[in-house]
Amino acid sequence: MSREDExxxxxxxxxxxxxxxxxxxxxSWILGDGMAVSVWIPPGGSELxxxxxxxxxxxxGETLGARASRFFEVLQLMEDAHPRSVDHYYxxxxxxxxxxxxxxxxxxxxSHDLTTIDRVHLPAYLESSxxxxxxxxxGVGFQPTGSLQAPDGGPRVTTMWRAAR
Numbered sequence: 001m002s003r004e005d006e007x008x009x010x011x012x013x014x015x016x017x018x019x020x021x022x023x024x025x026x027x028s029w030i031l032g033d034g035m036a037v038s039v040w041i042p043p044g045g046s047e048l049x050x051x052x053x054x055x056x057x058x059x060x061g062e063t064l065g066a067r068a069s070r071f072f073e074v075l076q077l078m079e080d081a082h083p084r085s086v087d088h089y090y091x092x093x094x095x096x097x098x099x100x101x102x103x104x105x106x107x108x109x110x111s112h113d114l115t116t117i118d119r120v121h122l123p124a125y126l127e128s129s130x131x132x133x134x135x136x137x138x139g140v141g142f143q144p145t146g147s148l149q150a151p152d153g154g155p156r157v158t159t160m161w162r163a164a165r
Contacts, residue, residue, distance in 0.1 A: 013059050013063075014056065014059050014060060014063060015093075017048065017052050017055055017056045017059060018039065018047065018048070018056070018092065018093060019037070019039060019093070020052060021046075021047050021048040021049060021052045022039040022040070022041060022047065022092055022093070024049075025040065025041065025042050025045055027040035027041070027042050027089060027113075027116075028040055029109060029112070029113060031105065031108075031109050034097055035096065035097050035099075035100045035105055036094075036095065036096040036097065036100065036105045036106045036108075036109045037093065037094070037095050037109075038091065038093070038094045038106075038109050038110060038113050039091070039092040039093035039094075040089050040090065040091055040092065040113060040117075041089070041090040041092050042089055043087035043088060043089065043122060044087065045090075047090075047092055057072075060072070070150075070151055070152060070154070073150075073151055074150045074151070074154065074157075077148045077150070077157075078127055078148070078157065081127070081146060081148055081159050082125065082159075083125060083145075083161070086123060087122060088122055088123040088124055088125050088161075089117050089122055089123075089124045089125070090124070090125050090126070091110075091113075091124060091125070091126035094106055094109070094110060094126075107136060107140070110140060111140060114140055114141070114162070118164075118165045121164045121165065122164050123161060123162055123163050123164045124142070124161070124162040125159070125160070125161055125162075126142065126159075126160050127157050127158070127159055127160070128157065128158045128159075128160055129155045129157050130155070131156065131158070134158050134160070137160050138160075140162070141162045141163070141165070142160035142161065142162045143160060143161055143162070143163075144158050144159070144160055145159045145160060145161045146158075146159045147159065
């Protein structure tokens with residue numbers, strides 16, 4: 001295994017913990033054989049169990065070493081920006097397999113999810129770490145509510161809210 005493969009394995013293990021945490025909720029979806037995935041945390045839910053949070057901290061420390069503190073700082077900025085006063089669904093992760101990107105599959109999945117959320121008349125919240133996606137999210141009803149800047153030249157993250165329908 002090359003060093004590059006090793007890094008990919010460690011990064012995958014970090015995301016695996018997030019996905020495992022969300023799969024305990026029926027509001028997460030996998031399209032086809034993994035073409036796209038959406039991870040929604042329902043009102044009152046948490047992204048991770050206490051045990052998963054400890055595993056995640058360990059994996060981040062192993063994977064990022066001295067850079068782990070920067071990663072944790074970004075997570076804390078996102079946590080601080082997350083609205084808590086209104087029950088809502090939280091889009092923790094929306095991803096499309098590289099083999100299927102650019103075909104609108106992720107947005108189709110998101111539209112499906114929002115239709116499901118609209119049936120229970122609750123709002124939705126997300127953080128967009130890719131400015132190219134902000135307009136896509138606005139196209140399905142999300143509005144920017146703020147932004148935060150990751151440290152040391154990291155990405156700008158836009159916080160977005162979609163009112164209940």
